[in-house]
Every structure is written in structure tokens, then in C-alpha cells.
Amino acid sequence: MKVLVSGGTGLVGRYVVEDLLSAGYAVAVGGRNAPAPGLFSKPVDFIPLTLDPNVDQTSAFDEAYFFVHAAFSHLPGKYRGGEGNDPDGFRHLNLGGSVKLFEMAQQAGIRRCVFLSSRAVYGDRLAGEILYENMAAEPNTLYGEVKLDVERALLSMTIPGFVGVSLRSTGVYGDLHPNKWETLFSDYLRGRPVQSRAATEVHGRDLARAVRLMLETESARIDGEVFNVSDILTDTHEILGLVQEATGCAHPLPPSPPNSIVSEMDTTKIQALGWTGGGKALLRETIRNMARAFASLNSPEVSPPSCSRQEPQARSL
Template sequence: MKALISGGSGLVGRYIVEALLDAGYEVVTAGRAPPAEGLFSRPAEFRSLRLDPDADHGQLFAGIDVFIHAAFDHLPGRYRGGEGDNPEGFRRSNLDGTVRLFEAARIAGVKRVVFLSSRAVYDGVASGTRLTERLQVRPSSLYGEIKLLGEQALAAMNAPGFTTASLRLTGVYGGLRPNKWDSLFDDYLAGRMTKPRAGSEVHGRDAAQAVRLMLESEAPLVGGQSFNVSDLVADTRSILAPLHQSLPKPPDLPPSADKAAVAEMDTQEIRKLGWHPGGQKQFEETLQLLIGSRSAPAS
């Protein structure tokens, strides 16, 4: 089985690449530039990709059986607000360019497509609402709106022989380096005050497990559907606490954020397919791994 992963060298895409390599897939990554040497545990083919609705994707999907779309064009470090001062270009790349990819995959005979959507589709939902896939949503952010429209466009293409599914991912953490929490750790160690913040998280391996379920479950169970993917709620204090404990004279930790204010993403639908995230134990083990890798001597 040959899988194409757009954005495979990104913070989320790397976990999907590694999971599919481990599962025996032949993996091809696609993006604007080849991944850094040694980024993946095993070699993976690379193909050039631009999120451009006018691009010719004729050769991109040659020989590809399944497509996972994880690429997204945004300002560095920003998803919500990632359009900066160019919302039209943001929409053209991430909506029009994405739909063009889905169409090209269908024409090329790809059998399954998985779209990495976002919790942001729920932006604007009233506080305290349990977030289920059945909610009628109208995202208040441009990022969330584009993700929702991408989901809807892909679902409309679902048909026998072309199975489509979307995953509404929350924040994705994990132990690979570089890591999304590197700057948080750096700021803390430098004594720079960190603003208390709480958010939902899921480990990259669990996100990749969800992708595999979309690829390997019977088509009627996933086709044309969107699934929530979230595990736990963490705040900056809980993320930094193990690092604090490892230091002889640590800086003060930030105050706790209000975790209860973070709306719960209901994950019953994907759990019915056999999805089992790692929970608090995996969260704590990952933090210990990250702390250990920071203190390890350079090779």
C-alpha cells in the first residue's frame, strides 16, 4: 500500500509518516521542500507540492493508493490568525488549493483520502457546550471556516471506490524533536514569564492511530464522515512542572489555568472504531522524554 502524506515533515505529519512506515506502508511525503536528512527513521520518497489551485498535480498521485492531507500554508507558529494580512491568499491556498488536491486524487484513482481538520471548526460554539460531530457549527475564525469547508468539500466526493474522511484534531504533542514545546521550555528556563493557558491535546502517535483507522476501517464506517480526535486537557503549568522538578534552582511556575473552561471534545465516534489514546500516563512519559533529551550531552 503506497501512501502520500502532504506536509509529512511538519509537526503532525512526522508522526503519521513514522506510524505508516512501522505498519508496512510505502510512504511518499510531499511539500514545498524536501525533509531534512535523517528526519524520518527510514527513507521515504519525496514529491514537490504547492497548495495552488492552478497547479498541475498530474504526477503527484502516480502509483498512490491513499492520500493523507496534512499540509497547511500559514504564518510560522500560527494557525488561527495564520492568514496575517493576506486572508484572500490564505483562503486560496488552504481551501481552493486543498479542494484541487482532492479532485486530482479522485481523478488519479486514489482509493482513500484523509483530511486533517481541526478543533477550530468549533470556534464560536457557546461556552460549556460539549463538542460533538453532530453540532451545527459556524466557525468564528477564518482558520476554522476553511477547515470546515474543506471537510464539506471532501465529504461531498465520497463514493464507492473513493472513501473520504476528516479528522478534527486538537493540539498535537509528542516526543519528536524539534518539538512544539521547545520555545515554552526555553522561555521558562530563561525566566521569561509564561502566560497561563489551558488547551486540549492528543499525542502524535494517537493522531496517527486515528489516521490508520480511517485508512483501514470498512468504508461504510468512515466514508464521508468527520471524527473528533482529542485526549486530555493540559495547561502551561502542568507541561512545565516536570522540568521545574528536575532543576536544582528552578524559576517559578506560572499559575494554573482554568482547565474546566476548555470545552470537551466528545470522542465516542472514533472510539467505536477501536481508537485508544494514551491518556495522562503517556503525557507524563512524553514530558520526561523531552526533559531527558534536553539534558542529554550533544553527540
């Protein structure tokens, strides 16, 4: 069976595509530009796809059985605040464009549609509060508002033969390049000040497995549902401690922030379907591999001997 993945060349989309390929699915990547040669481990089809709701793209779904919607238009490197100075355009593409894609997918006979949503739909919560799927969503960013509106639009379209499901993902980490921790690694290894911060995370491979689970689970168990996808609570002290172990860098670590300041996501609902995350073991493996690779690529500028000098600014946290 063929799966069309919008935004398949993005960071999250690449994990989804690779997981589907490894499971034996045929994959078509939808986006503005074709994937670079060798980006994926196996051949994929490319289908030009846009979030412009004024473009008829029904034919893009002709050969697909499932649709995974991972595309999102935003300023480079920014999700919350990704609208920049154009909130109307942001909503037009990400809400209007997503709904239009769902409508065309339904018209073309797509059986299942998986939307990659975000924990941002919950908004800011009390310190230490647990986030459950059935609690009232109160987004406090345009990003979160749009994600929630897309969820609701997909839910309203669910009919027999067209299954819609949304995954509310926390922050996604992983070893694909580029990744969000490269600047953090660079700052630490060069002795620059690093902010103390805690956050919930899930590995891109684990999120991809959650997506595939939505394609393979009995439809009655997922139709019209939303699922939290989160795995671990970590912080810059823990992450950079693993970098320190892997590289031998002696710069001081930022202090550990209180974990209670972060609202964790309850994942009981998706775990009941058989999903589990890689936990701290996967975090440790990933960070160590990334740190060694990063230090090697940037040697000698961030080699252990230079780290051992402990520049004064590294102490100004």
C-alpha cells in the first residue's frame, strides 16, 4: 500500500518516511521540492504539493491509500511565533491549506488520514500539571490555535471509509541533520553560556512508529481520536552531561532546572495500543552519538583539549 506523506523532506517527515519504508510501505513524498538524491534509504515517489488552498491537487492522492499530513508553513526554525509578521497568511496556508488537502484526500478515496498536531494546543499550564487528551485545550499561541483548528476540522470530516486521527507530539529530537540541539552543542563545546531549561521530548523514530501505528490499528480504536505522543522529561544539564562524557569536554554544566516547571503529557491512551518510547536509554545513545559526530566534524575548534581551557564566559550562566 502507498502512503502519501506531506512535508516528507522535513525533519519529522523524514523519520516518518524512513519508518514506513523499513516496514515495507511504498511512499510518495509531497512537497514543494523533490528530495535530494540519497536522502532516503530506499526509492520514494515525489508529488508536487502545496498548502495553498486555492490549488486543486486531488490527483496527488490518486495512487495513495493513506495520507500522513506533516507539512507546516512557518519561519525557518520557528514553530511558535512562526507566523512572523503575517498571521493571516500563516492561518490561510496552515489551516485553510490543511483542510483543503483533507477534502481532496477524502474525495480521492484515501482510507486514513493522520495529522501531526502538537502539545501547543494545550497552551501554558500550571507547573507540574499532567496533560490529558480529554482536557480542555487552551492554546496561547497562533501555532497552537491553528493546530487545534486543523484537528477539529479533520474530526468533523470523519465518515465511514475515511478515518481521521491526530497525534499531539511534544518536542522531537533525533540524530538526523540538521537538528535542534546543534546550537546547544556548539555553545557548550565552545564555552559559551547555556540557558538552564527543561522540556518533554520524543525521538523522531518513536514518533514515526506512532504514525505507523495509526495506519495499522483497527480503525474503530482510532477513528476521530487524538493521542498524546511524548516520552521523556529532560533538561540542558542532563543533555550536556552526556555531551561532556562523550567528548571529554570540561566546561561546567548549566544547573539542573526544577522538573516540576514542565507539564508532562499522559500517554496512557496510545500505550494501550502498544506504543512505547525508547526512554532515557535512547536519549543517552542518541546524544552520545550526536556529540561524537559533532565534535569530529568541528575538530579541532571544539576538541577536548580546547574545551579543557574552560574560558571564563563558560562560567557566566
